[in-house]
Amino acid sequence: MAEEVIKDNRQSVSTDGARHLATTTKTVPQMIGITPRWLLQLLPAVEVSSGTYRVNRRKVLDPPRSKVRVELNDRGKVVNPGELRAIRIFSQLDDKMLSKLASNLVREEYAPGDVIVQEGDKGSQFFIMVRGQAQVHTTGARGRDLILSVLSAGDYFGEVALITRTDRTASVRATVKTILLSLESRKFDELLSSIPGLRKSLQETVRRRLEEKAAMVDASGEQKIEVKSGHSGEVELAPTFADYADEPAEYPLSLVQSIVRLHTRVGDLYNDPIDQLREQLRLTIETMMERQEWEMINNPEFGLLNVAVASMRCPTRTGPPTPDDLDELLSRVWKKPAFFLAHPRAIAAFGRECTRRGVPPPTTNLHGVPVLTWRGVPIVPSDKLEISAGAEGPTTNILLMRTGQSEQGVVKLQQTGIPGEILPGVSVRMMGINTKAIASYLVTAYFNVAALVEDALGVLENVEVSNYHDYD
Numbered sequence: 001m002a003e004e005v006i007k008d009n010r011q012s013v014s015t016d017g018a019r020h021l022a023t024t025t026k027t028v029p030q031m032i033g034i035t036p037r038w039l040l041q042l043l044p045a046v047e048v049s050s051g052t053y054r055v056n057r058r059k060v061l062d063p064p065r066s067k068v069r070v071e072l073n074d075r076g077k078v079v080n081p082g083e084l085r086a087i088r089i090f091s092q093l094d095d096k097m098l099s100k101l102a103s104n105l106v107r108e109e110y111a112p113g114d115v116i117v118q119e120g121d122k123g124s125q126f127f128i129m130v131r132g133q134a135q136v137h138t139t140g141a142r143g144r145d146l147i148l149s150v151l152s153a154g155d156y157f158g159e160v161a162l163i164t165r166t167d168r169t170a171s172v173r174a175t176v177k178t179i180l181l182s183l184e185s186r187k188f189d190e191l192l193s194s195i196p197g198l199r200k201s202l203q204e205t206v207r208r209r210l211e212e213k214a215a216m217v218d219a220s221g222e223q224k225i226e227v228k229s230g231h232s233g234e235v236e237l238a239p240t241f242a243d244y245a246d247e248p249a250e251y252p253l254s255l256v257q258s259i260v261r262l263h264t265r266v267g268d269l270y271n272d273p274i275d276q277l278r279e280q281l282r283l284t285i286e287t288m289m290e291r292q293e294w295e296m297i298n299n300p301e302f303g304l305l306n307v308a309v310a311s312m313r314c315p316t317r318t319g320p321p322t323p324d325d326l327d328e329l330l331s332r333v334w335k336k337p338a339f340f341l342a343h344p345r346a347i348a349a350f351g352r353e354c355t356r357r358g359v360p361p362p363t364t365n366l367h368g369v370p371v372l373t374w375r376g377v378p379i380v381p382s383d384k385l386e387i388s389a390g391a392e393g394p395t396t397n398i399l400l401m402r403t404g405q406s407e408q409g410v411v412k413l414q415q416t417g418i419p420g421e422i423l424p425g426v427s428v429r430m431m432g433i434n435t436k437a438i439a440s441y442l443v444t445a446y447f448n449v450a451a452l453v454e455d456a457l458g459v460l461e462n463v464e465v466s467n468y469h470d471y472d
Helices: 002-007 017-023 040-042 083-087 094-102 160-162 185-193 198-216 264-269 277-299 323-332 344-357
Strands: 046-047 051-054 104-111 116-117 125-131 132-140 144-154 171-174 180-186 247-251 254-263 313-315 339-342 362-368 369-374 377-381 387-392 393-401 412-413 422-424 427-435 438-451 457-466
Touching: 002 160, 040 277, 040 339, 040 377, 046 247, 051 438, 083 094, 094 185, 104 125, 116 125, 125 323, 144 198, 144 313, 160 185, 171 377, 198 323, 247 438, 254 264, 254 277, 264 277, 264 438, 277 427, 323 393, 339 427, 344 369, 344 377, 344 393, 344 457, 362 427
Parallel strands: 046 412, 313 457, 339 377
Antiparallel strands: 051 247, 104 180, 116 171, 125 180, 132 144, 132 171, 254 438, 339 393, 362 369, 369 377, 387 393, 393 457, 412 438, 422 427, 427 438
């Protein structure tokens, strides 16, 4: 020990020893899982009374097309017969006939570039897209090949041709390896002949649908309101009225809950300089808000990804998110679009595609933070738009929305003034102290989200995020 003291040449107290007498500067507990939560920040909040929000609408006579959900198994296909009711001409068929239709669907595979149907051919097959992607082509007046639309999983075509046997008005060509389910007209005729009068009934359904759409339905699918313009003199005006939906959609508030436990001894003795209960509640509420944003995007019942209708969904044309793809999404949500919402990797992938084309997207400041924009619309990041591992590589989705109740857009729902409220729609209530002197606090956040009309929300699907370019 004497030798150690002799070797120590210090002439003052060591810093290690001195810091035992000092007061440290502390931060509150840090948490890597906190994100900006742009969706919660940017969506206008609507105050909800009695926990329910009702969206009254004009009556819709021609509802938007729905997709048909199909799953593949070891035997090739799984189609819930009830899913076929999403197809208008099959909507009135009974369960037995739908089961027969589903059992007669045949799996077909097409390689990239294969023609599925040819323009001008007689319509003899009905198709449901299971996996992959196809483009609908036609020849324009100037002889150019025009792309009318892009089909992806859940889309279907050729159903009317089964009844009317009209010629194909466009070609459909696979762009990637594509799997479909098809029903030949011969099989369909056999099914119809098993029930007398069924063919006539379906033909009447198709005829009535076309006539009603022409006479009673406007471009948005709602019942027409008769107006007259450009006339002069004493022209008799048609009486009219705006009819309302018989069963308007209702959105009850959902919730996120947790129970925070804290030993009373910790709260009594270790509260200076940082309040232990306050920090326990803060970290828990931060986690609950992250979960709230996830639910608003991904919840199977009300999440924005799942409530967007088929007509407002478009797949990427080549995989990565290109300027053309975002322009296509803007053409769907063209009435005062507010912002894109995308995973940070999707934003990076879009930036790479812009760089490759020599059109770097400009940036703007949003609440003091620089974000990319496209056509003047901010592209804000959110990791709640999950990335899934697929056959073509990791993919995600990009949302575009119009916001605000006055704009018939997407709104955030909340109810304030609840017991124990510490933030809008968030309450903390003491549950008691158990026999081990542990206090429990119930933390609840009430919320929901609603898209007031269909064209307020669009989705760009199958966005590949792992495509890189070699600039050498």
